Amino acid sequence: MPYVVTQSCCADASCVVACPVNCIHPAPGEPGFAEAEMVYVDAAACVGCGACATACPVGAIKPDTALRPGEEAFVGLNAEYYQVFPHADRHPVAVVPPQRRTRAAGPYRVAVVGAGPAGLYTADELLKHPEVEGVDVYDRLRTPYGLVRHGVAPDHTATKQVAWLFAAIEAQPRFRYFLGVDVGTDISLDELRARYHAVVYAVGASADRRLDIPGEDLPGSLAATDVVGWYNGHPDKVGLDVRLGGPRVVVVGNGNVALDVARVLTADPDRLAATDLAPGALEALRAGSVREVVVLGRRGPAQAAFTVPELIGLTGLAESGEVDVVVEAEPSDLTGPDTRSRLLAALAARPAADAGADRRRIVLRFGLSPVEVLGADRVEGVRVVRNRLEEVGGGNVAAVATGESEEIEAGMVIRSIGHRGLPVAGLPFDETSGTVPHRAGRVEPGVYVTGWIKRGPTGFIGTNKSCAAETVASLLDDLDRADGSTAASGPQGDLASIASFVRDRCPDVTGLAEWQRLDAAERERGAAEGRPRHKITDPHEQRTTSAPSPGPRPRRVVDVVRRRRALENSGAR
Numbered sequence: 001m002p003y004v005v006t007q008s009c010c011a012d013a014s015c016v017v018a019c020p021v022n023c024i025h026p027a028p029g030e031p032g033f034a035e036a037e038m039v040y041v042d043a044a045a046c047v048g049c050g051a052c053a054t055a056c057p058v059g060a061i062k063p064d065t066a067l068r069p070g071e072e073a074f075v076g077l078n079a080e081y082y083q084v085f086p087h088a089d090r091h092p093v094a095v096v097p098p099q100r101r102t103r104a105a106g107p108y109r110v111a112v113v114g115a116g117p118a119g120l121y122t123a124d125e126l127l128k129h130p131e132v133e134g135v136d137v138y139d140r141l142r143t144p145y146g147l148v149r150h151g152v153a154p155d156h157t158a159t160k161q162v163a164w165l166f167a168a169i170e171a172q173p174r175f176r177y178f179l180g181v182d183v184g185t186d187i188s189l190d191e192l193r194a195r196y197h198a199v200v201y202a203v204g205a206s207a208d209r210r211l212d213i214p215g216e217d218l219p220g221s222l223a224a225t226d227v228v229g230w231y232n233g234h235p236d237k238v239g240l241d242v243r244l245g246g247p248r249v250v251v252v253g254n255g256n257v258a259l260d261v262a263r264v265l266t267a268d269p270d271r272l273a274a275t276d277l278a279p280g281a282l283e284a285l286r287a288g289s290v291r292e293v294v295v296l297g298r299r300g301p302a303q304a305a306f307t308v309p310e311l312i313g314l315t316g317l318a319e320s321g322e323v324d325v326v327v328e329a330e331p332s333d334l335t336g337p338d339t340r341s342r343l344l345a346a347l348a349a350r351p352a353a354d355a356g357a358d359r360r361r362i363v364l365r366f367g368l369s370p371v372e373v374l375g376a377d378r379v380e381g382v383r384v385v386r387n388r389l390e391e392v393g394g395g396n397v398a399a400v401a402t403g404e405s406e407e408i409e410a411g412m413v414i415r416s417i418g419h420r421g422l423p424v425a426g427l428p429f430d431e432t433s434g435t436v437p438h439r440a441g442r443v444e445p446g447v448y449v450t451g452w453i454k455r456g457p458t459g460f461i462g463t464n465k466s467c468a469a470e471t472v473a474s475l476l477d478d479l480d481r482a483d484g485s486t487a488a489s490g491p492q493g494d495l496a497s498i499a500s501f502v503r504d505r506c507p508d509v510t511g512l513a514e515w516q517r518l519d520a521a522e523r524e525r526g527a528a529e530g531r532p533r534h535k536i537t538d539p540h541e542q543r544t545t546s547a548p549s550p551g552p553r554p555r556r557v558v559d560v561v562r563r564r565r566a567l568e569n570s571g572a573r
Helices: 014-018 051-055 073-084 117-127 162-170 189-193 224-231 256-266 279-287 308-320 339-349 463-480 495-505 512-529 539-546 552-570
Strands: 003-005 061-063 108-113 132-139 175-179 198-201 221-223 248-252 292-297 324-328 361-366 368-374 381-393 396-409 412-415 442-444 447-449
Touching: 003 073, 014 051, 051 061, 073 308, 073 339, 108 117, 117 132, 117 162, 117 463, 132 495, 162 175, 175 495, 175 512, 189 198, 198 463, 221 224, 224 256, 224 279, 224 412, 248 256, 248 381, 248 396, 256 292, 256 308, 256 361, 292 368, 308 324, 308 339, 324 339, 368 396, 442 463, 447 463, 512 539
Parallel strands: 108 132, 108 198, 132 175, 198 447, 221 412, 248 292, 248 412, 292 361, 324 361
Antiparallel strands: 003 061, 368 381, 381 396, 442 447
């Protein structure tokens, strides 16, 4: 009974370390680790012990006998990796090196700006070192976890399980949150540098890339980053004008986010009701009329940006009959021997649904680029041009527009062609890449970056782990320097004075205890509705819900007084 990896890897590497026979690759130190779409179990070497499944923080590893319908393709995907990259030598997994110690005993204090995966992995790396007396994580929002809360699709419940790993990180005694603090507005970088030995920015890439075509700013033309934030309950996106009154939506771009959006907009609202989809979005989807989402890719199927695990998930929906998935591509473009081509060819070969049936469907179209969003005072459609593919060397192909065009009627157009970072107050910025220039995470001694603002919007949630490790290594190198050029020469105050400073500047700041109360309240409300959580999206309600309730001591005193009076009145002794 071999085990199978069934989703994109979190790159935590717990499964690799747990495996007694070294049958999971790529492992730390091997080419592709934290960069490949996922890790793979070698069925020929797996002994079926289940240690990897127990260690996986997101429940991605299952025995092959427990795969759900639609997941069987992962068996072939795991096997295919070892056909291309055999590991017959079976070198032992690298021995964990001795933990690094700084030359000076510290204690050191570090501020991390951003409470998403990149920030929390950075905090975890720092807290491995006893010389670090405290890591303070700042975030503008009152809820941590970044894209895990506001970016992962609601129906990807397994991916969201990484939140349990984050909860373990934040529960460490030298960890603190300062939530509801906008660094750069409420507190400046200079003020942080004056109080910490180092400041690490993990602020992500929150903006979208534009199409730069006529009509892009019409009502009904939206960025996928905004739509994802809307259905995930991001406080800034709750009031987004998402127009679901028409039967068709066009999504430009065919990466994982594009498939997420298409899947959510065409899902049965009753199925979404069992997820943590934002309550307002759920109501809007119930009332909406969307029956078809067309996903456009400018190049061919072989160049599609979505990962194979996401495509397998889409195939599972088609096979279950929940949504019809249609592939419109040249048959010659679907003849490759790889898993992606086989899956797309199988979808293309599926019999067409009854034209009269009121079924929802996702249409994957290739070789098309939008040239204009159509409409007078709102989106009414999009004009696209057909492309031909030309080789440009190095195995790459480019999409070249032809003279052939068509119009696709749609009530909403969503661009999903990538994220980009925004300038950070006090830091240099590269407008071309949308990142902060750095060297191994170091902007300058004392100031660092990690995550998407460091490397651009690439990789998966777990990629931030190795990214954070590199940045923390640079930070520790600077602390070890004896030339006096770093912030390690001595910031002002201590941890207590920092907390006082932040509260004076931001009286409504919240911390770990408040977040835990808010988290518990959301889960309690969700349980009452048969959902994993009911997200509280209004900042004011978040603040009041997370506020401490009256302490137990006054209630206990009142109860004692009442009982004593009752006993006295009854004559009892």
